[in-house]
Amino acid sequence: MTAPDVIVAGLGTVGAATCLALARQGVAVQGFDAFAPPHSNGSHHGLSRSIRRAYLEGTVYVPMALRAWEQWRRLERDTGLELLVTSGNLTIGPADGTAVSGFLASARAHDIPHTCLTAAEVRRRWPQLAVPSGLVAGLEHEAGILHAERCIAALLDRARQAGAALQVNERVRHWRVGRHSIRVTTDRGVYQTGRLLLAAGARNPRLLGHAFNPLSARRVAVHWIDPPPGDDFRHGVLPVNFWQLPPDEGHAGGDCREFYCLPAFPRGARVKVAAHNHLPTCDPDSPQPAVMEHEKTARNVFLKTCLPGLVRRPSRTTVCFYTQTPDGDFWLGPLPEQPDVLVCALAGHGFKFAPVLGEVLAALLTDRTPAYDLSRFATNRFDREG
Template identity: 55%
Template sequence: MRSYDVIVVGLGTAGSAACMTLARRGVSVLGVDMFRPPHTMGSHHGRSRSVRRAYLEGSVYLPMARRAWDLWRRLETDSGERLLVTTGNLTIGPPDGPALTGFLASARTGGIPHECLSAAQIRKRWPPLAPSDDLAGGLEKEAGIVFPETCIRVFLRMAEASGATLHTDERVAGWTIEGEAIKVHTSLGSYSAGRVLIAAGARSGRLLGDTGAMLSPKRVPVHWIEPPDAAGYALGTFPVNFWQVPTEGTDDPHAPHREFYALPAIGPGGRVKAAFHNGLADGDPHHPAPPASAGEVAAIRRTLARFLPPLSGQPITSDTCMYTLTPDHHFLMGAIPGNDNVFAVALAGHGFKFAPVLGEILADLVQGRSPAVDVSFFSPRRPGKPSFDNRQTTAQGTQ
């Protein structure tokens, strides 16, 4: 039986970055994935992901956001690939709502350059955007997007170049403890390691015993809209825009909010990407996700008609991906209860922007080092379930 220092289960966002970092540190690492990443069966596909440093989810993310931005630029140099493009990131919502107040608190705490904009100023600067007068915005100019499929390929290429062993098209069935070793059992055999990182996204639950109960897979319809004017929605013109607005059918600013986003047109055909970020249906990661329904397409069209009206009647194609939510919507990252040698990571639908720093942090945790940033807040052993609104602040399965 082949033995390694570390086995990483899942080679998506966190797993590929962790494999790369561990291998570059000289660690003997095996990475296993049931598909062939990058692929379209998880959370990391979709051509673009937003990257920003003013992070409305809370100040606990600020050091990670700063470090991630620097690492993206360093990875571009190391790989010779274009990974990150600056577009600006615009957060829109009620002036006293969680999104905008969270953005502004993060920007001010982190000393991040930003602008405060009225709805009228937003409409004038970006004509496709149509916020109502009771909304406002916060702009972080030095923010942008990364290209996830390219990033995953870079992580895996660098991991292999540094000595990692990568097995794809190999399903992990479970793991067992045998003496001082952890045995990982797959569709093609068994492997031994001193430590194991479960980074299988929405498929992690069955591999994590009781910890898996913390994870809630969600199905996310993602829509691609043909813009009426390609130049007005292009990279460098159209910012990433994240909206938190009162739920459709009410103008009460204290009613539950709906969150959605639109990203600049990229890729073949130059289509704008748009999707809801909350209010998502449960997903089954062990079966192919059904395509977006007519009702889901109609819902995004209604939202576009309110806030990005030029896009509302345009041709739409749709895809689906998965989020792996936690009870408090924050990351899960660290050793699982009852076993100091088995580690878990779940990113709650907002992790790709942090991928390179997550690779560093997870490698530190697995190696028994103290990460440069405090991640105790994300521990699977953390007490209680922090409120989402307080944003500052032996297993068997199938992967």
């Protein structure tokens, strides 16, 4: 085979979407994955991912979130599959906390339909949510949930149909930039390419090799809780809910202060609950314990305070990974010292953006200027020493 224009290492969320965007443009792209996505060894499994546009992490994300929503709908039309369902999304926290104020700033700046609610109003509307008095909430009416694994499979199918050469169960071991090309070594062969995208998720820290690495893999314990009989916790009744708890509400669970809960989705699934910050670092290639004591404690304290209807319900725990950056924003673009090698790390909140990230990375990999302000994600923003 002649050398592809681009090699993509990792065919999960970012890699699948980028292969599709490149192949649609007629770029010769070859992708490798250590496993066969969708799978449960990385960051894209677990049935559901929330998608919202009143983005509490910053208004700079909103244009990308708006585009991503449109592109998920396009993928639904192209494939005939249901990928995105609306659910509503509640952001709950102190009025002056980063979550609620970030939500409101994005909603107002981009006219995204929303409602502000007091704790009592939330409790009246959804008695399942025991919002402590003093907290407030922002409801984004049209936010939704993506069928996680189905989205990855759809992106990969469309990428193959558009001409991408995708090889699964073939791990990229290392890469080296030469004078005229980049040499990529997998566990089955050696390949040459003009540009390389490192899209290995929680294994990007390892794949960066000797390059500068500000990333860390984090372990997320995902609790699947059997809801009590009735409809209170199912999709269509309960919106997705994200909680930022002040220290006094979360202290008994250590310093875990951010949690989220996705309603039972799809039909018949359990309710999904996980912590979103203060996550332990881990090696994603080492066996992971099913659930650790501090994770159980944090979950139990959260449920008791905020979702008492789920306390002592049967549950099981699975593990997923975040690829954390020091500031919680994406790390995206050419490596500071290797302009032909690009990287993308999503800090635990990037699934919803996959189609637009594919377009952005495809543009960068083919010397075009993406249509978005990417300065906040710049790969040179961290100090090598720091």
